Amino acid sequence: MNKTAHHAALMMPYKIIGGLMLILDNIGLHMKELKNRINVSGSIF
Secondary structure, eight states, X not given: OOHXXXXXXXXXXXXXXXXXXXXXXXXXXXXXXXXXXXXXXXXXX
16 A cells, blocks of 8 residues: 555545534634624624
C-alpha cells in the first residue's frame, strides 16, 4: 500500500471533523449576532 495514500486515508476523518467544527463555529457566531440584534431591537420581529 502507498504510504501517502494510507496517511491521507487516516487524515480524512480529521479533515471532515475539522470542517464540521468550522461550520459549527460559524453557526455559533451567527447565532450570537442574531441574539445581539434581537436584544438591541427589544423584540424578535
